[in-house]
Amino acid sequence: MTSVSGWPNGFSADEFEAEFAKGEDRLRRAGKVLTTKALIAQTPKELIWALNKSKLYRYIPVVPKEKRHPVPLLLVFALMNRPYILDLRPGNSFVEFMVSQGYDVYLMDWGSPGPEDRNLKFDDYALDYLPRAIRKLKSVSGATEFSMLGWCIGAILTTLYAAVRPDDGLRNLLLLTAPLDYSKKESITFSHWTDERYFDVEKVLAMFGNMPGEMLDYGAKCLKPVENFLGNYIRLFDNLDNPKIVESWHAMNTWVTDGVPLAGGVFRQLVVDLYRNNRLMNGTWVVRGERVDVSRIKANLLTVIAANDHITPPCQAETLQDKVSSKDKELFRIRGGHIGIMAGSDAARNTWPHINAWLDARSGREGTGTL
Numbered sequence: 001m002t003s004v005s006g007w008p009n010g011f012s013a014d015e016f017e018a019e020f021a022k023g024e025d026r027l028r029r030a031g032k033v034l035t036t037k038a039l040i041a042q043t044p045k046e047l048i049w050a051l052n053k054s055k056l057y058r059y060i061p062v063v064p065k066e067k068r069h070p071v072p073l074l075l076v077f078a079l080m081n082r083p084y085i086l087d088l089r090p091g092n093s094f095v096e097f098m099v100s101q102g103y104d105v106y107l108m109d110w111g112s113p114g115p116e117d118r119n120l121k122f123d124d125y126a127l128d129y130l131p132r133a134i135r136k137l138k139s140v141s142g143a144t145e146f147s148m149l150g151w152c153i154g155a156i157l158t159t160l161y162a163a164v165r166p167d168d169g170l171r172n173l174l175l176l177t178a179p180l181d182y183s184k185k186e187s188i189t190f191s192h193w194t195d196e197r198y199f200d201v202e203k204v205l206a207m208f209g210n211m212p213g214e215m216l217d218y219g220a221k222c223l224k225p226v227e228n229f230l231g232n233y234i235r236l237f238d239n240l241d242n243p244k245i246v247e248s249w250h251a252m253n254t255w256v257t258d259g260v261p262l263a264g265g266v267f268r269q270l271v272v273d274l275y276r277n278n279r280l281m282n283g284t285w286v287v288r289g290e291r292v293d294v295s296r297i298k299a300n301l302l303t304v305i306a307a308n309d310h311i312t313p314p315c316q317a318e319t320l321q322d323k324v325s326s327k328d329k330e331l332f333r334i335r336g337g338h339i340g341i342m343a344g345s346d347a348a349r350n351t352w353p354h355i356n357a358w359l360d361a362r363s364g365r366e367g368t369g370t371l
Contacts, residue, residue, distance in 0.1 A: 026240045033236070033250040037258075040251055041084035043096045045107070049136040053111025054125075056133040058140060059095055063102040069363040071171055072104040072141040074134065078153035079110050079125065080216050080262040082255060085343050086151075089251045094342055097352050103363070106137050108154075112260040118209040121265035123287040126160040134168065147172035147359060151342065152312065153270075156180065159280070159320070162297045164290060172362050173299040173326075174355065177306050177338050178317040182278040187313050189223055194275045201271045211267040213259030223310050252343070281319060294323045301329040302358050304341065304351065311338040330358065 049056040061068060075095070077083035086107065087095035098105050108130070113120060137146060146169055150158030155178030162173050185191040193199060204211065221228035239245040262270075279285035285292040301324055305314045314333070321331050334341055334350055341351050 026237075029240050029246060030237060033246060033253065036250075038089065038247070038250040038254040040089055040254055041087045042090055043087045043093055043099065048106075048140055049133055051129055051132060053113060053117065054129050054133070055109045055111060056136055057107045057109060058137075059099050059105040059107070061102075061104060062099055068102045068104055069360070070143060071145050071147055071363040072106060072137055072143050073098065073147045073149065073359070073363075074106045074108065074137060076108045076130070076148060076150045076154040076158050077110075078151065079157075079266060080153070080211070080213060080260055082258050082260065083107055083109050085255050085339065088255065088343055089247070092248065092251070092343065092348070094347070094352055097348065098356065101356050101360070103359070104141055104143075106133075108133060110260075113210050113263040115209050118205070118264035120263035121287075122157065122160060122269050125266070126157045127164060127288055130157065130161050131165065131168070138169070143169075145169045145171040147174065147363060149174040149176065149355075150178065151176040152179065152338070155317075156274075156280070159294065159297070160287065160292060162299055163292050163294050164287065164296075166296045166298055170299045172302070172359060173297065174302045174304070174359070175317065175320070176304045176342065177309055177312040178303065178320070179274075179312040181281045181316050181319045182275050183281065183319075184313075184315045187315050188275075189310070190219075191275050193219070194271045196276060199271070201268055205264045205268060208261075208264075210261035210264050213261050216262060217256070217259045220311060248345070281323070294320060295325055297324040298326055300362050301326040302355070303329075303331050304355070305331065305333045306336050306338055306341045307333055308336060309338045328362070332358075 044060040045057040046060065047055055048058050075083070075086055077086060087093045090096065095105055095107070110125070110129075134146065138144060148158050148161075148170055150156070150173075155175040158173060159175065159178065159180060162170055182188060182191060194201070208215075236246070236249050239249070273279045273285055277284070280292060280294070283291065283293060301321070303317055303321060305317050306312075307314065318331065321329055332354060334354075336344055336346065336351075341347060
């Protein structure tokens with residue numbers, strides 16, 4: 001073998017060629033995950049309802065009907081992200097897990113608002129779209145009661161619905177990383193950024209109509225700029241020889257880079273009514289002419305808090321427990337971040353089993369729950 005002059009440890013030509021091929025393969029692998037979309041949302045489902053951009057899906061059951069929980073479960077995610085974070089990929093899918101546990105699972109997909117939707121508000125999503133979708137869910141499932149899980153802004157929507165329509169059959173309400181209380185502004189970075197002294201919401205909406213998904217994504221990433229703009233890619237390149245990590249990174253990056261705009265009316269309410277004035281928890285938020293009173297919530301309540309959440313700090317979700325009328329309520333704290341607690345590597349070992357155990361005990365035959 002001929003050694004290559006100038007290379008450490010006297011690399012042979014064959015060794016040099018092998019190392020070059022390995023490096024080439026790593027770069028090809030990196031290029032693929034950085035420039036292509038991963039195959040996501042593979043759990044079989046059917047479209048059962050649609051209104052404007054919004055769609056309601058039902059996942060195909062895999063457990064015989066007689067062994068399924070009779071109380072269906074509706075998943076409600078945020079308005080400015082795709083909901084397939086709940087069904088990211090086989091083996092790392094909350095939806096797949098819950099379907100396998102015998103739940104009749106439904107998913108709200110809010111879609112992507114166009115310029116014509118710039119005036120849509122929380123009122124429209126929570127008190128028009130959501131009730132209609134729930135009526136369809138009841139019709140398809142044959143159930144009169146249901147469970148609803150809201151995550152992030154989806155938790156605002158489900159809390160709003162539960163407070164204004166407490167007698168519509170909601171048995172169980174599950175809230176994940178719920179940004180509900182904005183009173184501790186010093187602990188909420190977004191409260192500083194949206195302060196009226198520094199941020200003119202009307203000028204932004206006059207220019208864009210809807211809040212662009214790219215701006216929302218950039219803002220979220222800037223909460224941890226080093227980790228999001230540098231560390232995330234360093235982790236990828238450090239693990240290019242580990243197919244499982246690369247596959248997981250590819251799927252998550254597909255979701256992160258697939259944001260959607262936030263309807264202008266919703267964004268205005270989020271900034272003015274919530275971040276600046278905390279109207280939901282103060283009891284001064286009025287939607288469709290009706291004051292939102294969270295003390296009217298009486299469904300069984302599970303609030304899941306991510307201890308390391310930098311997007312929705314724990315202080316934003318903790319206080320609801322003391323304001324609702326629910327007799328059965330639990331506050332579950334878990335290590336992890338805003339997304340990691342449901343889609344990270346530990347979710348299947350920690351968060352999902354706890355949600356399943358809590359819901360299993362409250363999803364028996366109609367009328368047997370604590371509601």
